[in-house]
Each structure stands twice: as structure tokens, then as C-alpha cells.
Amino acid sequence: MTSNVMKTGIIGLGTMGMGAALSLVGAGLEVHGCDLREVARAELAAAGGRAVGRPGDLPEGLDALILFVVNAAQAEDALFGPEGCVDRLGAGCVVLCCVTIAPEVARKLAARLAERGIVMLDTPVSGGKVAAHGGTMTVMASGPAAGFARVAPVLEAIAGKVWRLGEEIGVGSTVKMVNQLLAGVHIAVAAEAMALGIRAGADPQTLFDVISSSAGSSWMWQNRMPHVLAGDDTPLSAVNIFVKDLGIVLDQARALTFPLPLASAAHQLFLAAAANGQGGRDDAFVIRVWEALAGIKLPEPKGS
Secondary structure (H helix, E strand, C coil), rough: CCCCCCEEEECCCCCHHHHHEHHHHHHCCCEEEEEECHHHHHHHHCCCCCCEECCHHHHCCCCCCEEEECCHHHHHHHCCCCCCCHHHCCCCCCCECCCCCHHHHHHHHHHHCCCCCCCCECEEEEEEHHHHHHCCCEEEEEHHHHHHHHHHHHHHHHHHEEEEECCCCCCCHHHHHHHHHHHHHHHHHHHHHHHHHHHHHCHHHHHHHHHHHCCCHHHHHHHHHHHHHHHHCCCEHHHHHHHHHHHHHHHHHHHHCCEEEEEEEHHHHHEEEEEHHCCCCHHHHHHHHHHHHCCCCCCCCCCC
């Protein structure tokens, strides 16, 4: 008897990919994950999924393949590289590209897959670790309607809101690009404001509490500044992510002859943090740029 359980694959079991994989397992789908890290593979296996170390080792017959890798180069390699999985994907498989990439890159990937009869949906996501693990991510999606119909159970399991943005590949990535412009600027300005308050002698916790209930607050202020207050730079989203994502934003703006002075300034701050050795740390710790420049004393980790 043939099983009617949807067979899904996920490449990239980081913060977002692992959350999506666990949500799919919880929804009763058959889940095959792929990650170079043994610890990530073990975590998925312990939750009831299966895991391999290379995309080319994923099983044949997948109904859906979800890409949660870091960048465009990794997405291309996972599909078409020497150890890629494209030859194992049948024409019935739908690829969901959840990677933050430039719109033209999304279109090129979709075209290469279409040559093999494989549908791709342009489906970048937002929401962070809590939404990923809670199955409530926001998906900014575009692509063929038939593809959406075939992966409806996947989207229902991982998303709280799916924005259907039309059938044109690249629109989802365009909307995600705008989101990342705002997110990057908001993180940078939240860090700048906290740094100024500390330099001027305000108590960091009190400053956070007051601003959180005032007009100057933002989602990023309330989400990221607690990391600074706790002295915890464990990367839930790393500085290097915004070096990449704001770079995509600025590249697209240049192609459109469109000025982005605030995004440019934020990008320079993330670059400065990366140059200072903070690229792999939590993005809230772009605040260490001001620590280096002004000698402010940031809160110490609890118990230190």
C-alpha cells in the first residue's frame, strides 16, 4: 500500500530550518533533513525526522524540498553542485526557496529548475526563532498557483501567515528585501540608542523598560536589546546575516538608481562590527561598534 503522507526535505537545519523541520514533524509529515553538522542531524532524528549530511543523499520521491541555507551560493550548490540533489528530484517535487536572495537570483534558480520540470516557489520567511519553532512564520511568497496547491500542507505547518504575492518569481524576494532593509536599520538604530543612553549614564535596564512603553520603541528594540542586557551574544541571527542582506538591498538599489542613505549607514555599522570580530555573534551586538569607539561598558553576562 502506498503511503499518502507528504514526503518533505529540508536543506539547512539552522535556527529557522530546524524550527520548520520540527513543525513539519509535529504536523505528521515525513521529514528528511540535511545539514553538515552532526548535532543538528541528531536533534532532528531525536524528534522523529531523518537526516543526512549531503543534499545528494536525500531520498528520491520528495513531494517538497525546502531550502533554508544561508545565501545564493549555498542554494545553487545544494541543488546543482557536485553533491547537489537536483538529479534526485522528480517533476512532481516543488522547491520552496526560503533563502534571502536577490530577486534575479530567485528567477535564475526557478528557470534552471523549470528546465527539469520542477516548480519553484519564491518563499522567503520572517519571524525569527520563536515563530520558526512555533510554526507561525510569515511567508512572503510568489510563484505558480499549482505549486502552492501541492505544498499547502507544508505551508500550513510552518507558517502563521502566507502572503500570496502573485505568480511572478522574484516578488517574494523583493518584499523580503524591503523587510530586511527595515530590520537592519531598526537593529542598528536600537543599538545606537542603547549605546548613547549608556554613554550618558542611564541605567540600561531602566532605559529599556521606559523606551519599551514609549513611542520610540520598535519590535527590534524589544526583541534584540534584551540580548544586550543579558550579555548574551549567542547568535540567534548573526551580524554577518545583515552584512549580506543589506548588501543585497544596496545592490538592488544601485541597479534602480535609488538612494538609500539610512540602509547604507546601517550596512557600514554591521561591516564595522564584522571587522571587529563580531560577525558570527548575535546581530544586537553591532552595539560593540560603539563599545569600541566610545569605551562604553556593556552589561555583563548573568552570573559572571
